[in-house]
Amino acid sequence: MRLVLLGICTFGLALYFAAPARADCVARAGSIFFVTDRQPLDDNQLFSGEWGTDANHHAVITSGVISAPLDKSNESRCSSQAAFFKALRSQFDPKRPRQVLIYVHGYYTSFVTAVETAMALQKGIQFPGPMIVYSWPARKTSVLAYKTDEANVKWSMPHFEALLEATHQAFPGMPISLAGYSMGGRFVTNGIEFLRRDGCGNCFGRAVLFAPDVFTADLRSALTSANLCSGKPLSHPIASAHVLLYVSNDDRALRQSEKIHGNQRAGQAGGDLILCNGVNTVDVSYLDAGGKSGHGYLLDPQVQRDTAAAFAGVPPTSHLRGLKQVSRSGGIYYELLPSSDNPPR
Numbered sequence: 001m002r003l004v005l006l007g008i009c010t011f012g013l014a015l016y017f018a019a020p021a022r023a024d025c026v027a028r029a030g031s032i033f034f035v036t037d038r039q040p041l042d043d044n045q046l047f048s049g050e051w052g053t054d055a056n057h058h059a060v061i062t063s064g065v066i067s068a069p070l071d072k073s074n075e076s077r078c079s080s081q082a083a084f085f086k087a088l089r090s091q092f093d094p095k096r097p098r099q100v101l102i103y104v105h106g107y108y109t110s111f112v113t114a115v116e117t118a119m120a121l122q123k124g125i126q127f128p129g130p131m132i133v134y135s136w137p138a139r140k141t142s143v144l145a146y147k148t149d150e151a152n153v154k155w156s157m158p159h160f161e162a163l164l165e166a167t168h169q170a171f172p173g174m175p176i177s178l179a180g181y182s183m184g185g186r187f188v189t190n191g192i193e194f195l196r197r198d199g200c201g202n203c204f205g206r207a208v209l210f211a212p213d214v215f216t217a218d219l220r221s222a223l224t225s226a227n228l229c230s231g232k233p234l235s236h237p238i239a240s241a242h243v244l245l246y247v248s249n250d251d252r253a254l255r256q257s258e259k260i261h262g263n264q265r266a267g268q269a270g271g272d273l274i275l276c277n278g279v280n281t282v283d284v285s286y287l288d289a290g291g292k293s294g295h296g297y298l299l300d301p302q303v304q305r306d307t308a309a310a311f312a313g314v315p316p317t318s319h320l321r322g323l324k325q326v327s328r329s330g331g332i333y334y335e336l337l338p339s340s341d342n343p344p345r
Contacts, residue, residue, distance in 0.1 A: 025078040027087045027130075031065040032119055035084075036135040037159045038062075038111055044071040047111040049139040051155060059159055068119065070112050085170040091130040098174045099129040099205055100167065102191070104160070106182025106213065107149040110140040117299065121179065124304030125311055134160055134187065146260070153186055160187050161194050168195075168203055175205030177311070181298050182253070185212025185266065189222045192243070196226035208244040208307055210298035211267040211290075213257050219245075219266040220274050229276035232331040236317060240310040241280040246303065247273065249285040253295035275331030280316045282306065282323065282334045306336055 027033070037059050038047035052060040063084045064077035078084040092098045103121060105114040118133040136156035139145035167176055176195060180188030188207055195204040204226075212219065223229035228243055248254075249269040257265050264272045269283045284290075289300035297303050309321050316323050316334050323334040 024083050025064045025076040025087045027065045027091050028067065031067045031091075032115060032122060033063070033065050033084075033088060033130060033132040034111075034115060034135060035061060035063045035132060035163050036111060037156050038135060038137045042072075045110065045112065046070070046072065046075060047135065049110070049137050049141065049145075051137050051152070061159055066115060070115055081166060081170075085167075088130055088132075088170075093128065096128050098171060099127075099177060100132060100171075100174065101127045101129060101177045101179060101205075102132045102134055102163070102167075103179045104134045104136070104181070104184035104187040105138065106184050106211075107138050107146060108140060109138045111135050113140075114138075117181070120299050121304070124299065124301070125308040127177070127311060132163075134163060136160070136187070138183075149183060153183060157187065157190055161190065164191055164194055168200065173200060173202050175202055177205035178207040179210070180207075180212060181210045182267075182295065183213045185209045185214045185219070188212070189214050189219050192226050192228065193222045196228070204242070206240075206242050206244070206311055208246070208310070209266065210246050210303075211248065211251055211254060211295050212245070212265065213254060214266045215261065216264050216266045216268075216272050216274065220276075223274070223276070223279060228278040229274065231277045233275055233277050233279070233281075233333070235325075235327075235332055237280075237315045239313045239315050241278050241316075243279045244307065244310045245274060245279055245281045246297070247281060247283050247285075248290065248294055248297065249283070250294035251290065253293045273330070273333055275328075275333055280310065280334065282316070282336050283326075284336045286335060286337050288338065302336060302339060 036047055037052045039050040039052045040062055041048055054060050062077060065087055066075045103118045114135045115133050122131045137152045138149050178188045178191050188209055192207055247267050247269040251267060254265045254268050269285050273281055284297055290297035306321055314320050324337055326333055326335055
């Protein structure tokens with residue numbers, strides 16, 4: 001179902017739906033929710049890498065549920081905002097507090113790949129609530145489309161914030177957790193600030209950033225303004241921090257981004273690590289993960305197990321996390337070392 005965002009995008013902007021194209025969305029076991037401002041397609045790609053706009057150049061946002069195998073027969077779009085949140089409500093565990101996780105993918109990613117990754121992440125981290133994939137119009141045509149994707153992030157950001165606002169209005173006081181990969185970390189960075197400035201102390205749950213392609217100073221500033229980064233990290237924390245940041249010194253994709261932007265990215269290990277109370281920074285440089293680029297480690301089993309433990313509140317010093325604490329002059333961070341099942345390179 002198409003959801004049209006009208007007018008100039010501002011804080012708290014409402015979401016508007018057009019008439020349904022098919023049966024209303026119904027969530028079932030194995031389903032995952034999606035919201036996207038990509039252009040809808042009539043084939044099994046489902047959505048393109050172009051902006052979704054109507055004849056008046058207003059953003060067209062599609063929401064719904066989808067299950068594997070990922071094709072049109074397993075995609076169900078929502079007829080209204082109420083229908084989307086009704087379907088979401090049906091997936092809350094009545095024995096647990098309500099909570100939701102929103103995942104945002106990186107650049108050079110198709111809609112189908114974004115959903116596949118989200119489904120693997122949902123299974124790996126065992127989040128105790130429904131998961132929404134927010135898919136912005138990343139180009140899958142060429143890795144050279146990096147600058148175009150950066151522009152698309154800026155175009156899409158108000159629609160993402162509108163989703164956060166609509167979710168908050170539908171479920172007042174419910175914690176919303178965020179997960180971002182690569183360029184998707186820019187949405188998480190803005191999302192943290194957005195949720196924390198909304199005046200609701202419980203609206204932000206947790207956040208995890210995998211290999212964030214974000215200017216380190218921008219993320220640090222956002223966390224500081226959200227009161228999530230103050231002072232040095234505790235040496236003996238009793239629980240995991242609200243923000244989990246994975247970094248690597250072996251991430252060649254972020255090295256290229258550093259060359260393009262002229263500044264260190266938040267997902268790079270090095271001299272400008274974010275070290276503060278409120279953030280657990282975990283260096284995964286020693287894992288043999290992430291492929292040739294060293295950038296795709298978010299689906300590594302060890303990383304996912306660590307993320308699951310962090311989201312469950314397990315402190316980084318617990319033996320259950322298997323992290324090595326490292327001290328430097330700026331504070332404490334952690335290293336995720338290869339387990340016996342994953343020997344070092």
